[in-house]
Amino acid sequence: MPGKKTIHLLCNAHLDPVWLWEWQEGAAEAISTFRTAAELAENDDTFIFNHNEVTLYKWVQEYEPALFERIKKLVKAGKWNIMGGWYLQPDCNMPSGESFVRQILLGRRYFQEHFGVRVTTAINFDPFGHTRGLVQILAKSGYDSYLFGRPDQNDCPLPADEFVWVGFDGSEVLATRFSGWYNSNLGKARQKVEQWLVDFADKEHCLILWGVGNHGGGPSRKDLADLNALIRGNNYHNIVHSTPQRFFTELARDRDRLPRHEKDLNPWAIGCYTSQIRIKQKHRELENELYAAEKMCTAGWVQGLMQYPETELNQALEDLMVGEFHDILPGSSIQPVEEASLRMLDHGLEILSRIKARAFFALSSGQPNAKAGAIPVMVYNPHPYTVRQLVECEFNLPDFGGLEDYTAVRVRSRRTELPCQVEQELSNLPIDWRKRVVFAARLAPGMNRFDCTTEPLPEKPAPRLKPAKDRIRFKTEDLEVVINTQTGLIDRYRVRGMDLLAKNAFLPLVIEDDSDPWGMLSNSRRNVAGRFELMSPRAGTRFSGIPQGALDSVRVVEDGDVRSVVEAVLVYGDSFICQRYKLPKAGTEIEIETRVHWNEKDRMLKLALPIRGRRHDCVGQVAHGVAPLPADGTEAVAQKWVGVIDPQAQTMLTCANDGTYGFDFCDRQLRLTLLRSPAYSCHPFNKRIIMAQDRYTPRIDQGERVFRFWLNGGRSSERQKHVDREALARNEKPFALSFYPPGTGSKPHALCTLSDDVVQITAVKRSADGRDVIVRLFEPTGRTRTTTLSLPALGKRLRIRLEGFEIKTVRIHPKAGHMREVNLMEEPVRNPHSVK
Numbered sequence: 001m002p003g004k005k006t007i008h009l010l011c012n013a014h015l016d017p018v019w020l021w022e023w024q025e026g027a028a029e030a031i032s033t034f035r036t037a038a039e040l041a042e043n044d045d046t047f048i049f050n051h052n053e054v055t056l057y058k059w060v061q062e063y064e065p066a067l068f069e070r071i072k073k074l075v076k077a078g079k080w081n082i083m084g085g086w087y088l089q090p091d092c093n094m095p096s097g098e099s100f101v102r103q104i105l106l107g108r109r110y111f112q113e114h115f116g117v118r119v120t121t122a123i124n125f126d127p128f129g130h131t132r133g134l135v136q137i138l139a140k141s142g143y144d145s146y147l148f149g150r151p152d153q154n155d156c157p158l159p160a161d162e163f164v165w166v167g168f169d170g171s172e173v174l175a176t177r178f179s180g181w182y183n184s185n186l187g188k189a190r191q192k193v194e195q196w197l198v199d200f201a202d203k204e205h206c207l208i209l210w211g212v213g214n215h216g217g218g219p220s221r222k223d224l225a226d227l228n229a230l231i232r233g234n235n236y237h238n239i240v241h242s243t244p245q246r247f248f249t250e251l252a253r254d255r256d257r258l259p260r261h262e263k264d265l266n267p268w269a270i271g272c273y274t275s276q277i278r279i280k281q282k283h284r285e286l287e288n289e290l291y292a293a294e295k296m297c298t299a300g301w302v303q304g305l306m307q308y309p310e311t312e313l314n315q316a317l318e319d320l321m322v323g324e325f326h327d328i329l330p331g332s333s334i335q336p337v338e339e340a341s342l343r344m345l346d347h348g349l350e351i352l353s354r355i356k357a358r359a360f361f362a363l364s365s366g367q368p369n370a371k372a373g374a375i376p377v378m379v380y381n382p383h384p385y386t387v388r389q390l391v392e393c394e395f396n397l398p399d400f401g402g403l404e405d406y407t408a409v410r411v412r413s414r415r416t417e418l419p420c421q422v423e424q425e426l427s428n429l430p431i432d433w434r435k436r437v438v439f440a441a442r443l444a445p446g447m448n449r450f451d452c453t454t455e456p457l458p459e460k461p462a463p464r465l466k467p468a469k470d471r472i473r474f475k476t477e478d479l480e481v482v483i484n485t486q487t488g489l490i491d492r493y494r495v496r497g498m499d500l501l502a503k504n505a506f507l508p509l510v511i512e513d514d515s516d517p518w519g520m521l522s523n524s525r526r527n528v529a530g531r532f533e534l535m536s537p538r539a540g541t542r543f544s545g546i547p548q549g550a551l552d553s554v555r556v557v558e559d560g561d562v563r564s565v566v567e568a569v570l571v572y573g574d575s576f577i578c579q580r581y582k583l584p585k586a587g588t589e590i591e592i593e594t595r596v597h598w599n600e601k602d603r604m605l606k607l608a609l610p611i612r613g614r615r616h617d618c619v620g621q622v623a624h625g626v627a628p629l630p631a632d633g634t635e636a637v638a639q640k641w642v643g644v645i646d647p648q649a650q651t652m653l654t655c656a657n658d659g660t661y662g663f664d665f666c667d668r669q670l671r672l673t674l675l676r677s678p679a680y681s682c683h684p685f686n687k688r689i690i691m692a693q694d695r696y697t698p699r700i701d702q703g704e705r706v707f708r709f710w711l712n713g714g715r716s717s718e719r720q721k722h723v724d725r726e727a728l729a730r731n732e733k734p735f736a737l738s739f740y741p742p743g744t745g746s747k748p749h750a751l752c753t754l755s756d757d758v759v760q761i762t763a764v765k766r767s768a769d770g771r772d773v774i775v776r777l778f779e780p781t782g783r784t785r786t787t788t789l790s791l792p793a794l795g796k797r798l799r800i801r802l803e804g805f806e807i808k809t810v811r812i813h814p815k816a817g818h819m820r821e822v823n824l825m826e827e828p829v830r831n832p833h834s835v836k
Contacts, residue, residue: 008242013218033216052084085119090324097624133623135167151268159259168805183213189223270635271519273662276331281659296359299751319348366747395738401432421560446750463559488568502610633666640727652716749792
């Protein structure tokens with residue numbers, strides 16, 4: 001209607017599959033909501049209903065197939081709009097870049113198969129912030145626009161609600177933060193629209209969301225009738241029932257006038273970076289196991305050693321996708337949802353454990369029989385580059401030994417003897433039978449073979465590392481670590497003469513917090529309520545489960561040719577920590593294992609790392625990117641690693657993890673957030689937290705939790721090049737197993753290798769259509785690089801140029817050998833100049 005401003009009415013029914021309810025109730029509400037929306041769409045010529053999320057459609061498809069067929073007809077008629085096109089609305093900060101790709105790929109294929117549609121506007125109405133890494137993923141998946149709700153203007157100032165969002169690599173999508181929220185109260189949709197037109201009268205591009213939401217509901221007959229009457233009676237605006245795509249088609253005409261935003265869309269609900277930490281750890285584990293298993297299975301499949309387990313891998317992938325839902329992964333759901341989600345993630349992990357075993361045994365083909373007296377250990381490295389790290393593996397001796405016997409182990413790689421040591425096995429049998437061996441290895445891509453031999457000794461060697469003058473001083477050619485036996489903390493971490501940590505490092509701090517799992521009331525948690533302190537020898541001995549005697553509360557528990565392990569036991573209030581420092585005899589990376597027994601309420605636990613130097617920059621890994629992060633104490637989110645750079649000294653301290661996401665940095669101190677203890681789904685109202693005061697209320701993350709970190713340091717130029725690969729190897733761990741091969745077949749080749757020392761391969765898998773191999777590469781430092789992708793199993797090589805932070809996907813036909821660049825949806829791209 002020329003001369004009149006168009007008002008796009010977007011009817012939706014935001015429906016959390018789980019949150020304050022379990023999935024069965026979510027499924028029931030999805031069916032009811034979709035049934036009502038279908039009836040209204042069938043009986044109104046202008047009304048359009050919009051909905052997203054494969055999860056909900058699959059429930060309708062399974063439990064009410066007749067309704068599913070009605071929806072298909074409405075989609076074809078343009079009365080029902082498939083919105084977003086993802087598997088569901090995930091958390092948009094914590095999933096890896098590859099997981100975001102799978103959310104889109106699974107969703108796209110489902111909606112294409114069942115409805116014949118391809119959506120170009122992505123939507124995430126409810127997630128609690130959005131990583132900048134999404135932009136490139138969206139653009140390379142065929143999206144041109146993004147509609148979101150959080151954070152609002154008070155939490156994350158933007159240049160405008162409509163803007164061009166720019167990714168790490170320069171990719172762009174149009175983005176809009178809608179105003180007035182995504183739902184409307186029952187029977188009051190017209191009032192919302194009328195008030196919106198008053199409140200946002202100056203807006204040039206107008207999008208109004210309506211429909212009862214959160215627990216579904218969507219449109220009501222009264223609301224639709226009221227809005228239709230408003231449309232008919234309004235002479236000032238062109239008010240229409242619409243879709244996100246139509247709104248962005250209009251917005252795109254003014255693209256050149258829109259401001260540009262080159263940052264993430266954070267923060268909001270900073271408590272969600274940590275709440276329900278078990279969910280986050282299981283999610284990371286499932287990500288790691290899935291993507292490592294895919295690499296192993298692809299190597300076996302292309303060499304004819306096994307069938308590709310597509311169905312099983314997809315089952316595990318769907319468990320991962322649901323586990324990333326924005327009220328599961330952030331930890332904002334009720335306790336039964338937490339428990340059900342842990343079961344679901346474990347279901348995926350169990351599937352993958354069987355797949356990995358199948359692939360491992362297939363890839364052990366061609367290994368010779370073990371020689372007499374030798375115990376073989378096979379280690380599969382799924383990465384396209386050599387990984388240097390400590391291998392830990394357990395096996396049994398041929399027969400039982402006595403209580404006083406002790407057997408040492410030697411490890412060889414071909415003819416070379418490797419540094420190794422025997423440590424306490426996971427079991428507690430007092431006889432000499434089960435062995436846990438730790439050895440330093442250089443793991444080539446693919447299967448690696450090590451042979452162990454045994455040697456009886458008169459007794460177990462005593463630790464050589466001992467405390468002196470209230471210190472345990474560990475020193476090698478490259479590394480010096482000093483642990484204070486009066487505090488149990490690290491007082492020095494020196495790498496090749498560079499001091500990187502100040503005293504009292506890895507101090508567990510107890511931080512004042514509240515009962516809100518979202519953490520809505522503040523973007524920072526800095527007020528210290530207390531500190532863990534070293535236990536007395538008597539208390540520490542009792543906590544350690546030893547009924548008699550008195551152990552030192554800081555002690556050396558392992559010491560050999562590979563590493564020393566120092567253990568400290570600490571206490572605060574009703575909570576306890578056993579903290580272990582694993583110090584390598586070669587290299588500069590130390591591992592910290594923090595085992596927490598947590599019984600505090602309305603408190604947060606952080607590990608404090610005081611940093612040497614005067615001025616620092618904080619950076620961290622995010623989805624397919626590395627972002628500068630706040631240095632003012634704001635709680636921030638990162639993925640597999642976070643780092644602190646000293647620009648003047650040109651040094652960098654990095655800390656990798658296997659399942660934590662929250663942290664803050666301020667005043668030369670990095671604080672790693674481990675856990676929180678709010679109530680379940682305790683939502684503030686009017687900036688107040690209101691809870692029942694007449695009964696016991698369960699709290700999140702009470703009990704035992706275990707955390708692992710890998711600290712490394714050195715020149716910033718080198719750290720920035722290597723930390724991404726190091727962190728990935730700590731997460732997608734090489735798989736070690738003692739196995740006696742049959743001595744038949746031929747040795748398989750490594751599937752792929754890279755010629756450089758920086759570029760990542762984030763995925764190797766069979767294509768979604770089952771025909772080809774997909775290899776996805778990523779440049780993690782922001783600099784242009786060229787690498788050669790070699791495929792020994794296929795006899796192919798490919799020279800690839802990547803721009804800074806670029807994702808590049810290659811599709812290879814395993815028999816014909818054809819290689820071509822494709823987008824993230826595995827479709828050919830135009831003019832792939834950088835792949836030759």
